[in-house]
Amino acid sequence: MAESASAKEFDILVLGGGSGGYAAALRAVQLGLTVGLIEKGKLGGTCLHNGCIPTKALLHSAEIADSARESEKYGVKATFDSIDMDAVNKYKDGVIAGKYRGLQGLIKSRGITVIEGAGKLASQTTVDVEGTVYTGKHIILATGSYSRSLPGLEIGGKVITSDQALTMDFVPKKAIILGGGVIGCEFASVWKSFGVDVTIIEALPSLVPNEDASIVKGFERAFKKRGIAFNTGTRFQSVEQNDDGVVVTLEDGKTFEADLMLVAVGRGPVTQDLGYEEAGLTMDRGYVITDERLHTGVGTIYAVGDIVPGLQLAHRGFSQGIFVAEEIGGLKPVVVADLNIPKVTYSDPEIASVGYTEKAAREKFGDDRVETHEYNLAGNGKSTIIGTGGLVKLVREKDGPIVGVHMLGSRMGEQIGEAQLIVNWEAYPEDVAPLIHAHPTQNEALGEAHLALAGKPLHG
Known part of the structure; x- marks a missing residue:
C-alpha cells in the first residue's frame, strides 16, 4: 500500500524492493514488525523485470523454436517459419506483468508500507527519500546490481548490455557476446536457437569458469556441436561501430565482425552516492562489507543481496532477506553460506x-x-x-x-x-x-x- 504522510517511523526500513528487499519485508511483517519498503523503480527489481524472469521466458521461446525445427525426428511433422520478436516480447512481458501484479498484491495484503522514490542513507537510523526522512529502528540495504562494462568501454548504439538485449524487437544475423559466464552463455543459447550466428569472447581460459572442470568440458563440447563459436583465453581490446555493425579487436590482434556486441562481463553493486560511505560502512570496490550475519558493523544496519560480496543470485538475496528479518526478530537463524547455494545456468x-x-x-x-x-x-x-x-x-x-x-x-x-x-x-x-x-x-x-x-x- 502507498505510505501515508504520518507513517515515517518503522521497526525496519528496507532500501530496495528486489528479491532480497521484498523477502525481508514479507518475513518481517510475519514476525509482527512494521516495515517501510523503499523502491525507486518497480517492486521485484532486476530479477523480475530485467533478469531472471525475462531471460527464462526468452529461453523457453528458444526451446520451442528448437522443438519445431527438430519435430520430424520425433515423428511430428511441423514447419518452422521464423521468430516473431513482437510476439516473443508480448509473451515475455505478459509473464512479467502477471508476476508483478501478484507481488504488488502480496505486498499490499501483508500491510507493508511501500515508499516510492529514490532513497539515500542519511544516518544510521534514517533514509531520505527525495526530501522526506524516514526512521527505522533497523535498516536493511538491498539496492541490487547493474550491468557492468569494462573500463573505457561505453555502452550505446550497437554495443548493448542485457538490459537492451531483453527489449530487442529484431533478431540480429550475427552477434558477438563479450563474456562467457552465465549471462553471456544464456543469451548465446537463446540467440543461436533464434538463428543468430553467435561468437562468445571470454578472457579466461574457458566458458563458465566457476564450474567444475568436467562440466565445463562437456558444456563447451555441446556448444560447439550447436554451432556456437567461442574464443577463450584472450582479452578484449576495442570495438568500433560502423553502418554495418561492430568490429571487435582482441589483444592478440584477432578481429570479429557482427551486427552488434552484447557486453556480459558481470554485474556491479548499486551503492554509489547512496550515503553508505558517509554513514561509516566499510566498502570494497563498491560492495558493502558485512560479517557472516550480514551486519555492517554500523548501528543496526544490515545489507543483503548483490551489494554483498559473493554469488549474485536472486535466491541468495531472497534467502539473505529472510535471514536478516529473522535475525532482527530474535530467531537466531542459520547463516546463509554461499558454498551451499545452488546455481543454474539456464542454457541448452x-x-x-x-x-x-x-x-x-x-x-x-x-x-x-x-x-x-x-x-x-x-x-x-x-x-x-x-x-x-x-x-x-x-x-x-x-x-x-x-x-x-x-x-x-x-x-x-x-x-x-x-x-x-x-x-x-x-x-x-x-x-x-x-x-x-x-x-x-x-x-x-x-x-x-x-x-x-x-x-x-x-x-x-
Missing part, C-alpha cells in the same frame, strides 16, 4: 551445481581425501527420450559426505532441489543410494550416481 544444455568443485575439494581436503564419480546421461532413459546428453558428477570427502553435485544436460536444473538437500544435509552416498527415484525420470541419474559411489553401480 543447462548446468546445475551446488557445493565444492573437484578442484576446490582437493584444495580443501587434500588429493587423497577426495572421491568423485561421473554418471553419463547416456544411461538414463528419460534423457535419451528427450534427446539430451550430459552427466552427473559427485564430489565426496573420502569416507565422508557428498560435498559437491554438478550436473549437465537439458532440464537438469530441475534436479538441483534434491542435490542441494544432499549437500546441505551432508548426506553420504550410502544414505542416498537406498532412496527410490521414479522411473523413467532424469532424477534417476542422481540416484544412479549415488549408487555407484556407494559401491553398487547398476547402469554405469
Whole structure:
C-alpha cells in the first residue's frame, strides 16, 4: 500500500524492493514488525523485470523454436517459419506483468508500507527519500546490481548490455557476446536457437569458469556441436561501430565482425552516492562489507543481496532477506553460506551445481581425501527420450559426505532441489543410494550416481 504522510517511523526500513528487499519485508511483517519498503523503480527489481524472469521466458521461446525445427525426428511433422520478436516480447512481458501484479498484491495484503522514490542513507537510523526522512529502528540495504562494462568501454548504439538485449524487437544475423559466464552463455543459447550466428569472447581460459572442470568440458563440447563459436583465453581490446555493425579487436590482434556486441562481463553493486560511505560502512570496490550475519558493523544496519560480496543470485538475496528479518526478530537463524547455494545456468544444455568443485575439494581436503564419480546421461532413459546428453558428477570427502553435485544436460536444473538437500544435509552416498527415484525420470541419474559411489553401480 502507498505510505501515508504520518507513517515515517518503522521497526525496519528496507532500501530496495528486489528479491532480497521484498523477502525481508514479507518475513518481517510475519514476525509482527512494521516495515517501510523503499523502491525507486518497480517492486521485484532486476530479477523480475530485467533478469531472471525475462531471460527464462526468452529461453523457453528458444526451446520451442528448437522443438519445431527438430519435430520430424520425433515423428511430428511441423514447419518452422521464423521468430516473431513482437510476439516473443508480448509473451515475455505478459509473464512479467502477471508476476508483478501478484507481488504488488502480496505486498499490499501483508500491510507493508511501500515508499516510492529514490532513497539515500542519511544516518544510521534514517533514509531520505527525495526530501522526506524516514526512521527505522533497523535498516536493511538491498539496492541490487547493474550491468557492468569494462573500463573505457561505453555502452550505446550497437554495443548493448542485457538490459537492451531483453527489449530487442529484431533478431540480429550475427552477434558477438563479450563474456562467457552465465549471462553471456544464456543469451548465446537463446540467440543461436533464434538463428543468430553467435561468437562468445571470454578472457579466461574457458566458458563458465566457476564450474567444475568436467562440466565445463562437456558444456563447451555441446556448444560447439550447436554451432556456437567461442574464443577463450584472450582479452578484449576495442570495438568500433560502423553502418554495418561492430568490429571487435582482441589483444592478440584477432578481429570479429557482427551486427552488434552484447557486453556480459558481470554485474556491479548499486551503492554509489547512496550515503553508505558517509554513514561509516566499510566498502570494497563498491560492495558493502558485512560479517557472516550480514551486519555492517554500523548501528543496526544490515545489507543483503548483490551489494554483498559473493554469488549474485536472486535466491541468495531472497534467502539473505529472510535471514536478516529473522535475525532482527530474535530467531537466531542459520547463516546463509554461499558454498551451499545452488546455481543454474539456464542454457541448452543447462548446468546445475551446488557445493565444492573437484578442484576446490582437493584444495580443501587434500588429493587423497577426495572421491568423485561421473554418471553419463547416456544411461538414463528419460534423457535419451528427450534427446539430451550430459552427466552427473559427485564430489565426496573420502569416507565422508557428498560435498559437491554438478550436473549437465537439458532440464537438469530441475534436479538441483534434491542435490542441494544432499549437500546441505551432508548426506553420504550410502544414505542416498537406498532412496527410490521414479522411473523413467532424469532424477534417476542422481540416484544412479549415488549408487555407484556407494559401491553398487547398476547402469554405469
